[in-house]
């Protein structure tokens with residue numbers, strides 16, 4: 001059935017989609033938001049680890065809605081649920097951990113500042129940090145970010161303090177400050193998308209510890225479900241339609257986007273016409289939707305005359321190590337070790353640029369310190385191992401006993417993930433999801449320079465751990481990527497021959513089509529990107545409101 005036309009139809013209600021809905025609704029435009037997942041309420045966010053880590057409460061099941069994954073173009077595709085974030089109102093912002101960093105001025109000028117890298121598709125952004133910064137301020141205020149700016153060599157300029165003071169932290173944070181001071185490194189307070197005080201009608205964090213991978217029953221985590229979406233609905237101009245899966249975007253004779261065809265909560269096909277269509281389904285899923293939206297005008301997919309939709313996929317380079325403190329051994333000298341405070345909230349960015357040219361490319365990254373996640377299933381899976389490393393019987397029992405007598409501090413490394421010609425998203429017509437729609441297929445071919453930088457950062461993090469004098473340090477990995485941070489599949493840029501979107505995130509080839517998730521980013525940065533996605537969406541919305549008001 002064809003619905004009445006609206007001004008704007010937005011697909012996806014997460015970090016990218018929700019700010020657009022808020023700003024366009026505030027400006028008086030009629031907006032429909034199509035969201036494939038359910039609209040959970042705070043009471044639905046229970047501390048049930050089976051629900052959160054084993055069911056499809058947030059993430060689709062790989063046998064119902066797989067992603068395909070292969071290593072290199074000659075690899076064999078495997079089905080996986082990697083590269084999904086939560087499918088519900090608020091998207092991945094509902095079960096994120098809320099580590100909220102800004103990019104730095106150098107991230108906007110990576111190619112011109114650090115030079116070309118052979119084998120990588122490095123590009124500058126078409127705008128500067130200075131143009132972008134006001135929208136970081138706006139996103140931090142609208143979502144609710146707690147933090148404390150400390151000066152350091154790579155500190156990005158800010159116009160003022162964070163909207164909320166920093167969260168309380170565990171005493172180990174002071175120890176990290178101390179050992180960093182000894183090494184002349186800067187221990188920074190990690191900003192969080194979590195409110196430390198009541199804010200705009202929301203309750204403050206209760207420090208329940210179950211943040212990442214869980215929803216927040218307090219509404220203190222600054223997912224768009226708790227912040228931007230309620231504000232958007234309060235404008236009276238925004239209609240949210242959960243459990244509505246967009247299948248394709250249709251075009252008119254002139255090649256303008258005309259409508260979104262979707263399956264509603266009953267599986268019935270509907271068509272929503274709109275003057276402007278905004279796509280924000282995550283970088284992988286937005287590429288999939290555009291590639292599946294074929295027509296005689298766009299036979300290779302919508303806005304894909306250049307063949308660039310799905311290209312330049314980037315995740316985030318990832319490394320991790322852990323330090324174990326045996327409580328029974330250490331509690332006399334460190335009685336604070338068992339303090340229940342869940343947050344560490346310390347980061348190091350002294351190596352955001354590498355000290356020298358040793359690795360051929362000078363981009364480094366960020367180290368973020370935290371306690372390991374308290375979910376017992378995550379812990380048990382880690383202790384039991386898998387495949388040849390798997391253990392059971394006495395050895396597993398011993399490991400479990402030791403675990404119960406431990407506090408485990410970890411750090412995560414977020415490093416640059418260079419775009420390469422060999423890392424991209426396509427669709428596989430032969431493999432369909434439960435809706436009968438061809439699924440996204442990911443091909444990976446990492447650039448070797450990413451790994452060198454991640455290893456360097458992991459080694460620096462281990463120096464910090466060693467100075468804390470733990471009983472054991474375990475290196476978890478130096479050559480990984482985290483697929484929950486996604487970017488690049490519809491790059492923005494000035495030149496239609498090398499980018500899909502213009503500087504306002506409007507498709508070069510389709511004048512009323514916008515893409516506002518992490519797809520727009522020509523480089524991924526060396527920090528988690530959700531704050532950047534939300535800030536960009538506020539930026540794009542402000543340009544779009546101006547254009548629409550002018551007519």
Ligand SMILES: Cc1cc2nc3c(=O)[nH]c(=O)nc-3n(C[C@H](O)[C@H](O)[C@H](O)COP(=O)(O)OP(=O)(O)OC[C@H]3O[C@@H](n4cnc5c(N)ncnc54)[C@H](O)[C@@H]3O)c2cc1C
Nearest residue numbers: 012014015016036087091092096097098099246517528530
């Ligand atoms: C466990 C976890 C922890 C994380 N922690 C952090 C963190 O600490 N810091 C950080 O910066 N980032 C974190 N992230 C990443 C963060 O979730 C993403 O960066 C962010 O949500 C991406 O925003 P987005 O708008 O691209 O996608 P999302 O916020 O995921 O929104 C996309 C929405 O589109 C919907 N959708 C998809 N396809 C369709 C379709 N065809 N029709 C209708 N709707 C559709 C989805 O259901 C989803 O709701 C974390 C992610 C996970 C999974």
Ligand code: SF4
Nearest residue numbers: 205206208209211216
């Ligand atoms: S109450 Fe605080 S710690 Fe618990 S989920 Fe919410 S934001 Fe996270």
